[in-house]
Amino acid sequence: MRLENKREVQSSVKDERLIEMRRDQMIKGAVSLFKQKGFHRTTTREIAKASGFSIGTLYEYIRTKEDVLYLVCDRIYDEVRVRLHDMELDGGTLQSLSRGIAHYFKVVDSMQDEVLVMYQEAKSLSKDALPYVLKKELEMTKMFETLIQKCVDEGELVMEQDEIHLLAQNIFVQGQMWAFRRWALRKYNIDQYTDRQTELLLKGVRGYQAAVNKGE
Amino acid sequence: MRLENKREVQSSVKDERLIEMRRDQMIKGAVSLFKQKGFHRTTTREIAKASGFSIGTLYEYIRTKEDVLYLVCDRIYDEVRVRLHDMELDGGTLQSLSRGIAHYFKVVDSMQDEVLVMYQEAKSLSKDALPYVLKKELEMTKMFETLIQKCVDEGELVMEQDEIHLLAQNIFVQGQMWAFRRWALRKYNIDQYTDRQTELLLKGVRGYQAAVNKGE
Amino acid sequence: MRLENKREVQSSVKDERLIEMRRDQMIKGAVSLFKQKGFHRTTTREIAKASGFSIGTLYEYIRTKEDVLYLVCDRIYDEVRVRLHDMELDGGTLQSLSRGIAHYFKVVDSMQDEVLVMYQEAKSLSKDALPYVLKKELEMTKMFETLIQKCVDEGELVMEQDEIHLLAQNIFVQGQMWAFRRWALRKYNIDQYTDRQTELLLKGVRGYQAAVNKGE
Amino acid sequence: MRLENKREVQSSVKDERLIEMRRDQMIKGAVSLFKQKGFHRTTTREIAKASGFSIGTLYEYIRTKEDVLYLVCDRIYDEVRVRLHDMELDGGTLQSLSRGIAHYFKVVDSMQDEVLVMYQEAKSLSKDALPYVLKKELEMTKMFETLIQKCVDEGELVMEQDEIHLLAQNIFVQGQMWAFRRWALRKYNIDQYTDRQTELLLKGVRGYQAAVNKGE
DNA sequence: GATGAATGAGTATTCATTCAT
DNA sequence: GATGAATGAATACTCATTCAT
Numbered sequence: 001m002r003l004e005n006k007r008e009v010q011s012s013v014k015d016e017r018l019i020e021m022r023r024d025q026m027i028k029g030a031v032s033l034f035k036q037k038g039f040h041r042t043t044t045r046e047i048a049k050a051s052g053f054s055i056g057t058l059y060e061y062i063r064t065k066e067d068v069l070y071l072v073c074d075r076i077y078d079e080v081r082v083r084l085h086d087m088e089l090d091g092g093t094l095q096s097l098s099r100g101i102a103h104y105f106k107v108v109d110s111m112q113d114e115v116l117v118m119y120q121e122a123k124s125l126s127k128d129a130l131p132y133v134l135k136k137e138l139e140m141t142k143m144f145e146t147l148i149q150k151c152v153d154e155g156e157l158v159m160e161q162d163e164i165h166l167l168a169q170n171i172f173v174q175g176q177m178w179a180f181r182r183w184a185l186r187k188y189n190i191d192q193y194t195d196r197q198t199e200l201l202l203k204g205v206r207g208y209q210a211a212v213n214k215g216e
Numbered sequence: 217m218r219l220e221n222k223r224e225v226q227s228s229v230k231d232e233r234l235i236e237m238r239r240d241q242m243i244k245g246a247v248s249l250f251k252q253k254g255f256h257r258t259t260t261r262e263i264a265k266a267s268g269f270s271i272g273t274l275y276e277y278i279r280t281k282e283d284v285l286y287l288v289c290d291r292i293y294d295e296v297r298v299r300l301h302d303m304e305l306d307g308g309t310l311q312s313l314s315r316g317i318a319h320y321f322k323v324v325d326s327m328q329d330e331v332l333v334m335y336q337e338a339k340s341l342s343k344d345a346l347p348y349v350l351k352k353e354l355e356m357t358k359m360f361e362t363l364i365q366k367c368v369d370e371g372e373l374v375m376e377q378d379e380i381h382l383l384a385q386n387i388f389v390q391g392q393m394w395a396f397r398r399w400a401l402r403k404y405n406i407d408q409y410t411d412r413q414t415e416l417l418l419k420g421v422r423g424y425q426a427a428v429n430k431g432e
Numbered sequence: 433m434r435l436e437n438k439r440e441v442q443s444s445v446k447d448e449r450l451i452e453m454r455r456d457q458m459i460k461g462a463v464s465l466f467k468q469k470g471f472h473r474t475t476t477r478e479i480a481k482a483s484g485f486s487i488g489t490l491y492e493y494i495r496t497k498e499d500v501l502y503l504v505c506d507r508i509y510d511e512v513r514v515r516l517h518d519m520e521l522d523g524g525t526l527q528s529l530s531r532g533i534a535h536y537f538k539v540v541d542s543m544q545d546e547v548l549v550m551y552q553e554a555k556s557l558s559k560d561a562l563p564y565v566l567k568k569e570l571e572m573t574k575m576f577e578t579l580i581q582k583c584v585d586e587g588e589l590v591m592e593q594d595e596i597h598l599l600a601q602n603i604f605v606q607g608q609m610w611a612f613r614r615w616a617l618r619k620y621n622i623d624q625y626t627d628r629q630t631e632l633l634l635k636g637v638r639g640y641q642a643a644v645n646k647g648e
Numbered sequence: 649m650r651l652e653n654k655r656e657v658q659s660s661v662k663d664e665r666l667i668e669m670r671r672d673q674m675i676k677g678a679v680s681l682f683k684q685k686g687f688h689r690t691t692t693r694e695i696a697k698a699s700g701f702s703i704g705t706l707y708e709y710i711r712t713k714e715d716v717l718y719l720v721c722d723r724i725y726d727e728v729r730v731r732l733h734d735m736e737l738d739g740g741t742l743q744s745l746s747r748g749i750a751h752y753f754k755v756v757d758s759m760q761d762e763v764l765v766m767y768q769e770a771k772s773l774s775k776d777a778l779p780y781v782l783k784k785e786l787e788m789t790k791m792f793e794t795l796i797q798k799c800v801d802e803g804e805l806v807m808e809q810d811e812i813h814l815l816a817q818n819i820f821v822q823g824q825m826w827a828f829r830r831w832a833l834r835k836y837n838i839d840q841y842t843d844r845q846t847e848l849l850l851k852g853v854r855g856y857q858a859a860v861n862k863g864e
Numbered sequence: 865g866a867t868g869a870a871t872g873a874g875t876a877t878t879c880a881t882t883c884a885t
Numbered sequence: 886g887a888t889g890a891a892t893g894a895a896t897a898c899t900c901a902t903t904c905a906t
Contacts, residue, residue, distance in 0.1 A: 013869065038340065040256035044897060056871045059898065120339055124254065134399065141400070162403070166412050169400060170390070177389055183350065184357070184385060187378070196382050201416075229886065260880060272883085272888045281880065445890065470772065472688035476876060488879085488892045497876065552771055556686065566831065573832070594835070598844050601832060602822070609821055615782065616789070616817060619810070628814050632849075661865070692901060704867045704904085713901065 006074070007132045009067045013060050022061050025051040027075050030068050035113045039069055039121040070129045073122050076114045077136040083107045084143060092150035094157070098198045100147050101171055105197070108175045109190040115179040137172075144168035171201065222290070223348045225283045229276050238277045241267040243291050246284050251329045255285055255337040286345045289338050292330045293352040299323045300359060308366035310373070314414045316363050317387055321413070324391045325406040331395040353388075360384035387417065438506070439564045441499045445492050454493050457483040459507050462500050467545045471501055471553040502561045505554050508546040509568040515539045516575060524582035526589070530630045532579050533603055537629070540607045541622040547611040569604075576600035603633065654722070655780045657715045661708050670709045673699040675723050678716050683761045687717055687769040718777045721770050724762045725784040731755045732791060740798035742805070746846045748795050749819055753845070756823045757838040763827040785820075792816035819849065 011019050029050030033042040044065050048058040062068055084107060087100045108115050122133055145168040151157040152164065159167070174197050178185065185193060227235050245266030249258040260281050264274040278284055300323060303316045324331050338349055361384040367373040368380065375383070390413050394401065401409060443451050461482030465474045476497050480490040494500055516539060519532045540547050554565055577600040583589040584596065591599070606629050610617065617625060659667050677698030681690040692713050696706040710716055732755060735748045756763050770781055793816040799805040800812065807815070822845050826833065833841060 015869085018869080040340075043895085054871050055898085056873095056900085057869075060869070063898095065897065120336075123336055124256075138400075162408070163412055163416065165403070166409075167416060169393075169397065170386075170413075170416065173389065173393055173397070174386070177385070181385065181389070184354075187381070192378070193382075196379055197386075200379065200383060200386065203419075231886090234886085259878085270888050271881090272890095273886080275881070276886070279881095447890085450890080472772075475874085486892050487877085488894095489890075491877065492890065495877095552768075555768055556688075570832075594840070595844055595848065597835070598841075599848060601825075601829065602818075602845075602848065605821065605825055605829070606818070609817070613817065613821070616786075619813070624810070625814075628811055629818075632811065632815060632818065635851075663865090666865085691899085702867050703902090704869095705865080707902070708865070711902095 003131055003135055005135075007070065007129055009071060010063050011061045019061060022051070022053070022057070023071055023075075025053070026058065026061065026068060027072050030072050031076075031114055031117055034069075034072065034117045034121055039124050044068075066124075066126055066129065069121060069125060070132075072114075073118050073125065073133045074136075076111070076118045077133065077140075079114070080107055080111065081136070081140065084140070087143070087147070089143065089146055090150065091147070092154035092156065094151060094202065097147050097151055098202060100144070101198055101201070102194050104144075104171070104175050105178060105190060105194045108178050112179045112182070115176060119176055119180050141168045141172045144171045167201070174201070219347055219351055221348075221351075223286065223345055225287060226279050227277045235277060238267070238269070238273070239287055241269070242274070242277065242284060243288050246288050247292075247330055247333055250285075250288065250333045250337055255340050260284075282340075282342055282345065285337060285341060286348070289334050289341065289349045290352075292327070292334045293349065293356075295330070296323055296327065297352070297356065300356070303359065303363070305359065305362055306366065307363070308370035308372065310367060310418065313363050313367055314418060316360070317414055317417070318410050320360075320387070320391050321394060321406060321410045324394050328395045328398070331392060335392055335396050357384045357388045360387045383417070390417070435563055435567055437564075437567075439502065439561055441503060442495050443493045451493060454483070454485070454489070455503055455507075457485070458490065458493065458500060459504050462504050463508075463546055463549055466501075466504065466549045466553055471556050476500075498556075498558055498561065501553055501557060502564075504546075505550050505557065505565045506568075508543070508550045509565065509572075511546070512539055512543065513568070513572065516572070519575065519579070521575065521578055522582065523579070524586035524588065526583060526634065529579050529583055530634060532576070533630055533633070534626050536576075536603070536607050537610060537622060537626045540610050544611045544614070547608060551608055551612050573600045573604045576603045599633070606633070651779055651783055653780075653783075655718065655777055657719060658711050659709045667709060670699075670701070670705070671719055673701070674706070674709065674716060675720050678720050679724075679762055679765055682717075682720065682765045682769055687772050692716075714772075714774055714777065717769060717773060718780070721766050721773065721781045722784075724759070724766045725781065725788075727762070728755055728759065729784065729788065732788070735791065735795070737791065737794055738798065739795070740802035740804065742799060742850065745795050745799055746850060748792070749846055749849070750842050752792075752819070752823050753826060753838060753842045756826050760827045760830070763824060767824055767828050789816045789820045792819045815849070822849070 013019055013022075026047065029052070030042070030047050033046055033050055036042075044058060045055050047065075047068055048055045051058065062071070084104060087103050088096050089100075091097070091099075118133075122130070125133060145164055148157065148159065148164045148167055152159055178190070178193060188196065229235055229238075242263065245268070246258070246263050249262055249266055252258075260274060261271050263281075263284055264271040267274065278287070300320060303319050304312050305316075307313065307315075334349075338346070341349060361380055364373065364375065364380045364383055368375055394406070394409060404412065445451055445454075458479065461484070462474070462479050465478055465482055468474075476490060477487050479497075479500055480487040483490065494503070516536060519535050520528050521532075523529065523531075550565075554562070557565060577596055580589065580591065580596045580599055584591055610622070610625060620628065661667055661670075674695065677700070678690070678695050681694055681698055684690075692706060693703050695713075695716055696703045699706065710719070732752060735751050736744050737748075739745070739747075766781075770778070773781060793812055796805065796807065796812045796815055800807055826838070826841060836844065
C-alpha cells in the first residue's frame with residue numbers, strides 16, 4: 001500500500017488560489033484556538049470566527065471538523081520541513097551535525113505553538129488521516145539519520161545502525177520537548193537548551209571529544 | 217502557594233473502603249476506554265458500564281467527568297512512583313544509575329497503556345487539577361536528579377547543575393517515549409532499547425568511559 | 433429472506449411499560465404535527481414538545497427522527513388491523529362482504545388523520561423500514577381477498593383470481609381515498625360514500641343483482 | 649375567488665424563449681431527482697447540477713425551491729392534459745368511455761415517474777400554490793364526468809349525479825394507482841390492468857351487460 | 865445573463881449531570 | 886447506596902438564498 005504524499009481535503013470551492021488563502025486563514029485561527037483549548041473543546045463556529053468568515057464558508061473549504069485538524073498538522077509539518085531545508089545535509093562533520101540540531105531547535109522554538117498543538121492533537125486524527133502525518137514525521141527523523149550517517153561515513157563518528165536510528169529519534173523528540181515541556185525547562189533559554197542538549201547528545205559519541213579538542 | 221499532595225475528589229459516599237473499591241473499578245475501566253478512544257470521545261455512560269455500575273452510581277463517587285481523568289492520572293503516577301521505590305537512590309555509582317534507568321524503563325514498559333493515556337490526556341485536566349499532576353512528575357524527575365547528583369558527589373561523574381537537571385529530564389522523557397513512540401521503535405525490544413539509550417545517555421558524561429573500562 | 437413482524441426501534445430505557453407509555457405520547461404528538469406540516473417540516477424538538485417531554489427524553493426512546501415515523505406508521509397499521517378484526521371473515525355472503533367494506537370505511541373515517549399521515553409520509557421511510565410497513569398493508573388487502581374468496585367459494589360471486597386480487601386492492605385504495613381526497617369528496621358524508629362505493633364496487637359482480645333483488 | 653389558470657413564477661430573465669428552455673431542463677432534472685429522493689431530500693444545488701447550470705442561474709429562473717416543485721407539477725398536469733385531448737369526449741357510447749379509460753391509463757403508464765412524483769410531492773406545495781394544481785386535477789376528473797354524462801344522456805348508462813361524480817373519481821384514482829401502487833400490481837401488465845379495471849368499473853353500471861352482449 | 869462564493873438560520877443528535885424512587 | 890429516566894445546553898453540519906463579479 002503506497003501512500004500518496006497528500007490526503008486531499010475536499011472543498012466545494014473551485015478556485016485554487018482562494019482555497020489556499022482561506023485555508024491559510026483557517027489554519028492560523030485554528031492553531032491559536034487549539035493551543036488555548038485543544039481540538040475537542042474548540043467549536044467549528046469558533047474556528048470560523050477566528051478565521052474571519054462564517055460557519056457556512058468554513059464548510060465550503062472542508063468537510064468535517066477533523067479536516068481542520070488534518071490541515072493544521074499537515075501545514076505545520078510542511079513548514080517545519082521547508083525551514084529545515086536550509087540544513088546542510090552533505091556536511092559529514094560533527095560541526096555540521098550540531099549546526100543541524102541547533103537549526104532544528106531554533107525552528108521548533110519559533111513555532112512553539114504550532115509544534116505543541118500538533119504534538120498534542122495529532123492523536124485525534126482518524127485512522128484514516130494519521131498515516132499521512134506519521135509519514136511526514138518519518139521523513140524528518142530520516143533527515144537526522146542522514147546527517148548522522150554522513151558523519152559515520154566520514155569517520156567522524158563510530159556508531160551502529162541501531163544507534164544512529166535511536167539518536168535521530170532522540171534529537172527529534174528533544175526538539176519537540178522544547179515545546180511540550182516548557183514548564184519544566186524555564187531555567188533555560190533556547191541557546192542554553194541547545195548547547196546543553198548538544199553536549200549531552202554528542203559528548204558521548206566516539207570522536208566528539210577529539211573534535212572539540214581540535215577546535216580548542 | 218503550597219500544594220497539598222492530593223486534591224480531594226468529592227464523593228457523596230462515606231464508606232472509605234467502598235470508595236477505594238469503586239474507584240479501582242472506575243480507573244481500570246477508564247484507562248482501557250481512554251486508551252481506545254481518548255478522554256473526550258469516551259462518555260461517562262461508557263465509563264460507568266466499563267466499571268460495572270450504573271451512571272448514577274458513578275456520580276456518587278465523582279463530581280465531574282474530569283474527576284475521572286484526575287483519578288486516573290493520579291493513580292498512574294502513584295503506581296509508577298511506588299514501583300520506583302525499589303530503586304537504590306543511595307548508590308552513587310554509575311552502575312546504580314544505569315540500574316535505575318533500566319528499572320524505570322521496565323516500569324514504563326509494563327504500564328505502557330497507562331503511561332500513554334496519562335501522557336496524552338493529562339493536558340485535558342483543568343487548570344485546577346493540572347498542578348497536582350505536574351507536581352508528581354516533578355517528584356519523579358527529582359529522583360533521577362538525586363541519582364545523578366549522588367554520582368557527581370561520589371566523583372563518578374562531572375556535571376554542572378544545569379546538565380544534571382536536563383539529563384534527568386531526558387531520562388524521564390525517554391522513558392515515556394517508549395510508550396508514546398512505539399510505532400517508531402518497533403525494531404527494538406525493551407532490553408535493546410534500554411541498552412542503547414543508556415549508552416547514548418551516559419557514554420558522553422565524563423567518567424563513564426573510565427567506568428566502563430574499569431569494568432572490562 | 434423472512435421478515436420479522438416488527439422492526440425493533442432501539443431505546444436506551446429498559447422499563448417496557450414506560451417505553452409503551454412514552455411512545456404512545458410520542459405517536460400522538462407526532463401524528464398531529466405530521467398532519468399539519470408533514471414529516472420533513474416537523475422538527476424533533478416539536479415532536480418532543482408535543483409529546484410532553486424534552487428533546488433529550490425523546491432520544492431516550494428512539495434513535496433517529498425516522499424512528500418516529502416508523503413508529504407512527506407501525507402503530508396506525510396495528511390499530512387499523514385490530515379494529516378490522518371484528519369483521520366476519522367467514523361470512524361468504526355478499527352481505528358480509530359489504531358489511532366488511534362498510535366497517536373498513538368506518539375505521540378509516542374515524543382515523544382520517546392517521547391514515548392521511550401514513551399515506552403521505554410512509555414513502556419517507558428508509559429502504560430499511562419500508563418493507564415492514566408494506567407487509568402490513570399486504571395483510572390488510574389479504575383480508576379483503578379472503579372475504580371475496582369466501583363469496584366465490586359459496587357461489588355468491590363469480591370471479592377469477594386476478595379479479596379478486598384487484599378488487600381487494602380497489603377496496604383498500606378507496607378506503608384510503610376517503611382520507612386523502614377529502615377535498616374532492618366534500619359532497620358525501622361517510623355513509624353516502626360507503627353506499628355509493630359499495631354499489632359501484634359490487635353492482636357489477638355477477639350475482640350481486642340477484643342478491644339485491646332477493647332482498648327486495 | 650376566481651383562480652387564474654397559471655400562477656406566475658417570477659423570473660429575473662426577460663427572454664421568454666430562454667425561460668422556456670431553462671425551465672424545460674430544470675423540470676427534467678428535478679423530476680428525476682424527486683423520484684429518487686423526494687422533494688425534501690433534494691437540494692437546489694442538485695437540481696441546478698442536474699439541469700446543467702449553476703445554482704446562481706437556477707435562481708434567475710425561480711424565486712424559491714418550491715417554485716421548482718410547482719413548475720414540475722404544473723408541467724406534468726399540462727402534459728397529461730394535452731395527451732388526453734385525443735380522447736373523443738363526444739362519443740356517448742360505453743365503448744368510447746372504455747377507450748377513454750384505456751387512453752388515460754396508457755398515458756399514466758408512459759408517465760409513471762412523473763405521475764408518481766406529482767402524486768407524492770404535490771402535498772408539499774404551499775397553501776398558495778396548491779389550488780392551482782388541484783384545479784387541474786379537477787379539470788381532469790371533469791373530463792371523465794363529461795364522458796360518463798354523455799353515456800347517460802345517450803341512454804347507454806343509468807346513473808345518478810352522485811354516482812357519476814364518484815365513478816369519475818374512481819377512474820382517476822385507479823389511473824394514479826397504476827403509478828403509486830406498482831409494487832402491489834406486479835402481476836399485471838398495463839393492458840391486463842386496464843382490462844380488469846374496466847371490467848370492474850363498468851360491469852356493474854346498468855346497461856353495460858347489454859352493451860357487451862350486443863357486441864358479442 | 866451566468867457564475868459560484870458567502871452567508872447564517874436551522875436541525876438532528878449527543879452527553880454530562882441531576883434527582884426521584 | 887444504587888439505579889436509570891429525565892433534562893437541555895451544546896455542537897457539527899446543511900442548505901436555501903443572495904449578490905458581487
